[in-house]
Amino acid sequence: MYNNLSIKLFGNVLDNPIIPASGTFGFGYEFAEYYDINILASIALKGTTYEPRYGNILPRIAECQAGMINAIGLQNPGAKCVVGEELVKLSKVFKKTAIANVAGNSIEEYVLTSEIFDKAQSIMAIELNISCPNVKGGGMHFGTDPKIAAEVTKSVKSAVKKPVIVKLSPNVSDITEIARAVEGAGADAISLINTLSAMRIDLKTAKPIIGVGTGGYSGAGIFPIAIKMVAATNKAVKIPIIGMGGITNAYDVIEMMYAGARAVMVGTQNLIDPFACKRIIEDLPRVMKELKIEKIEDIIGRTTLNG
């Protein structure tokens, strides 16, 4: 049913633009204990690799004034288990399709993992995580070199039928260069921004708080950086953009869509408030009325960035 909150993505009409971001919502079904998750547009699943991974040593979390650093290190039970068990549990409580988030150590692993998800009925699209700053290999380096980013994209695209979203790293000199490269390689959409490489130190021990030293910074503190990068990317490419980075409320959703996002992902806020996505969806009509916005789809990219 089309309504004032609806947006189109990959030919589907989504009820609203709100999608929980990968890594902040598990495999989704546990949030069904808290509210009816069918109100969400979709769900981006926890980052998945071909083989199971334990992830990094603890501590994996460090707090910041307006956000947090995480270094989970892609803990996941492996793609086959995700499709065979986690998606089965999710399908019982979620009647829509989800977005798989795929990470890997090699282009081959990206392809193999994507192929597994490509066959799953409950998957709408595959998001390639080429920007995770928390694991050596399989992470960020795929997202900081335009050639490698394009190669991963092209390889996965030629192996799967479902739409492919490429998730970009902000830890680059020019994000639009990577965006253009993956668009050229056939990406169906771009999501950005992933976390920023960051660090906190325990003042009592002088050691990094995060067990592996550094991690990815997310939350309200990165929102102004995300807005800029979404606006710049929107100017550089024609494919849809899924905007994320520090969204905490319905006003932030509007700002992100003005900057060029067709849909948005809410991340860290889910960890602070398990009802965050529900509250944002419920608050959007009020905020749209206040800002005299009738249809949310009309505002995508309304802000133009000069220069």
Added chain:
Amino acid sequence: MYNNLSIKLFGNVLDNPIIPASGTFGFGYEFAEYYDINILASIALKGTTYEPRYGNILPRIAECQAGMINAIGLQNPGAKCVVGEELVKLSKVFKKTAIANVAGNSIEEYVLTSEIFDKAQSIMAIELNISCPNVKGGGMHFGTDPKIAAEVTKSVKSAVKKPVIVKLSPNVSDITEIARAVEGAGADAISLINTLSAMRIDLKTAKPIIGVGTGGYSGAGIFPIAIKMVAATNKAVKIPIIGMGGITNAYDVIEMMYAGARAVMVGTQNLIDPFACKRIIEDLPRVMKELKIEKIEDIIGRTTLNG
């Protein structure tokens, strides 16, 4: 007089590691209306170009949840006026030496401006701003390409006698690459991080809040990014590092020094609290006692970053 707060920099003993950052303290003398600025280690002056500049159109400021975006655009009266008038006013109320901050449109302009400051007695060192994101040309592009960064550094170094500090941009894929380049070109120290490119949008008009569209994001929200970059740079180079980015209190100073900073610059906090530097200096002995630190110089780079 050497004391527990003292640090050595360029062969000088500074009373403490606290220096107001360029662009947040004007040319210093106006803060003498508020407190005795001689308690500061030094002062980094407003960014100066060869010719006078008006700077960008208004608005130049946008607020963020944990910081602000500015796009002043290097408003300044030109190097000759700074030395002839502003430094004269400063010398009347400040008995120590200041750090000139030099920006330019060309390598030649960097050299000419630096030469003017090199002759000024009240200048301790010259900080090359190769990372201002707010002006076209003369700004960030000098700081995102290691070859150009090295060339600017080398040219200025061969023209001046005073120590040269190179101020790095965080808007790069790998800040250590630039750091090594400027170290190789003869830089005497590195200061980091400058502001992150960012943007906010006015929800009522859907236009960028900043007149020129985007600006540089500073304040507490960038602190975790600054800590990471300082730690990484400290591992990459041997020359002293002046750390900055979102320092708001004495605890942040300790964290920044653990990460590898020999001195620190306090920026945005001066704009929120004109007494910020004074309060931090006065609070440092208490915080050091709490953390069982005797001499602050001992903690520089105490945290090691693996990987």
Added chain:
Amino acid sequence: MNNVILTTSLNREISKDTYEIILAGDCADNKPGQFVEIKLNGFTLRRPFCIAHSTDSTMTLVYKVVGAGTKYMSTLTYSDKLDVLTGLGNGFNTMACETSRPLLIGGGTGIASIYNLAIELKERNPIILLGFRSKEDAYYIAEFSRLGEIHIATETGELGFKGNIIEYLKTSKIDYQYYYACGPMGMLRELFKFSKNGEMSLEARMGCGFGACMGCSIKTTSGYKRVCKEGPVFLAREIVFDV
């Protein structure tokens, strides 16, 4: 400039979305046209406010709820404490009209600043022009009536002249030599086109409020000046309005 902690005595809505807050504490040395910068919990930058009235121990500010900061401010209540920088900027030059009857022109929350000036100039029976959008936006009318000869304009025509206050000034035969104005940029620009015989207090999005960041610099006939430091009051003739 002083950095003081002031305590809320009263905070009430005096017209649509417009609030009057009375703060107690060390409020000495605030002249008409000067402003304060207030740190609000949960917001990074201080907010500038013009002063409607001040004594050595109290200060009355008028503000309009326009964003999250002022919305939060409207929730402050008796005994809430605020970190305030007082005595900022340069105020009106009351000597400038010594030989004539002063003309005061205010619009929106700028009217608050004019009120403080009217109190100071009361002995000289100032002419006071006040512009509001509509009747429900109007405030301080009774207060101004006690200080001089008041003229009102509303865009809706509900009170006084129908139209903006500068149109009223143009059509009326008010006799004046020198004006003092405070209000939105649109109003000041109109006034500037009509007459440069006076001084105006400008508004700007500020970073610091005390001259450090150059966030609010404007072009003047004598170079670049900071609204927060050399201003907010400028001679009309020195302002370069095309910037």
Added chain:
Amino acid sequence: MNNVILTTSLNREISKDTYEIILAGDCADNKPGQFVEIKLNGFTLRRPFCIAHSTDSTMTLVYKVVGAGTKYMSTLTYSDKLDVLTGLGNGFNTMACETSRPLLIGGGTGIASIYNLAIELKERNPIILLGFRSKEDAYYIAEFSRLGEIHIATETGELGFKGNIIEYLKTSKIDYQYYYACGPMGMLRELFKFSKNGEMSLEARMGCGFGACMGCSIKTTSGYKRVCKEGPVFLAREIVFDV
């Protein structure tokens, strides 16, 4: 899990840097060993706290001031409101020791969690071992005395056995089949080496507290488990302590 707003009734220091806060509101369905996550003004992440005691309408938490968050928390006073997630995690399995006299072992703020369990197991006259650093750190001794047979160890030797509580357990001839433990990791590791016949509540630096972020995953003999979701109470024998 419930998301509720609770109101501070009382907040007081009960031993050195250790506070007891009593909150009122909807506190139903909190079992011994479960925990709450509190949003504190000005801090991004919620803070986990174990529950010393709860009824349907009140909840007592014990916390130690160790950082800026708990320091802020110690300033809360009567009528201050808090956003709380309650009923988090899985608590102690009180059925596990049905055939024997329960042994409860607590250290530091973990003692609070043991208190809630002692109340539930009171009828079965539990043996209660409490470890503190020194006399000034001790709390709840009188309260525990009413619930079972208590044994105390302090590192300074000021109260009870001189040394840590696990050393005491080793040297004493306490007869037990199954223990319940909560305390610092060092204590639990020592206990684990000595005996695996029981269950322990773990502490961890958490992101969310309800299983979403995988920030607190530990290795167990049956795969990776989240302290906040599958825990915080685990069978001792399933914990892999070398991670």
